[in-house]
C-alpha cells in the first residue's frame with residue numbers, strides 16, 4: 001500500500017530557485033509520485049525546470065492554472081503538452097468554451113505529434129477560499145454547489161478531472177462519477193499548521209473520501225525532517241487505502 005500511496009502523493013515545489021527544486025526532487029524521489037511546478041518556480045526558472053526534473057526521472061504536474069481567453073489558454077496548454085508534463089490545469093471559471101477549446105487542442109496536438117496526452121484538469125474553487133471570499137467577488141452560491149457545478153462543466157468540456165478541496169470529493173463523485181480524476185490540495189496532517197488554506201482535511205480523510213491525488217507542500221517542506229514528514233503522510237495514506245480496500 002505504501003507504493004500505491006506514493007503514486008498518489010504530489011509534492012508542491014514552491015521554491016525560488018532551480019537548485020532548491022532539484023534538491024527537493026533528489027531528497028523526495030522515493031517518497032512522492034509527482035512533483036508540482038507552480039507559478040513561483042516556473043516564473044523564476046522557466047520550462048527548463050520541468051526538463052530538469054524529468055531528466056532526474058520525476059513526473060511533473062504543471063500547475064499554472066491558466067485563466068484567459070479560449071485561444072490563449074488552448075495554445076498555452078498545447079505548449080505544456082510539448083513539455084511532456086503528466087498533468088496540467090486551467091481554471092474552470094474561465095468557462096465552458098475555454099475548456100472545450102483547450103481539450104480539443106490538446107487532443108489534436110498530442111495525436112498529430114505523437115505525444116502522451118497529459119491529465120487535463122480544471123481548478124474549481126481554490127482551497128484558500130471560503131464562502132466569504134466568494135461573496136467578496138460577487139458569488140453568492142454555496143461552495144458546495146459551485147464545486148460540483150464547475151466539475152460537471154469541466155467533464156462536459158472533455159477534461160479529465162478537477163482540482164478541489166478533499167472536502168468536496170463526495171459531491172464531485174456524485175456529479176461526475178468514478179471515472180473522473182480528483183486532485184486535492186488543502187491537505188493537512190495533524191502535525192502541520194493550516195497556513196493560508198481554508199478548506200482542508202487530513203491525508204486519511206482525503207483518501208477515504210475518494211481523492212485520486214493529494215498535493216502537499218509546506219507540511220513536508222517546513223517540517224524539521226521533511227523525509228520523516230513525507231513518510232508519516234505516506235503511512236497515513238496507506239492505512240486509509242487499506243481501510244477503503246477492506247470496506
Ligand SMILES: O=c1ccn([C@@H]2O[C@H](COP(=O)(O)O)[C@@H](O)[C@H]2O)c(=O)[nH]1
Nearest residue numbers: 012038125126127185186215216217218
Ligand atoms: O485550490 C488550490 C489549487 C492549488 N493549490 C496549490 O497546492 C499547493 C498547496 O501547498 P501547501 O503548502 O500544502 O498548502 C500550493 O502549491 C498551491 O499553489 C492549492 O493550495 N489550492
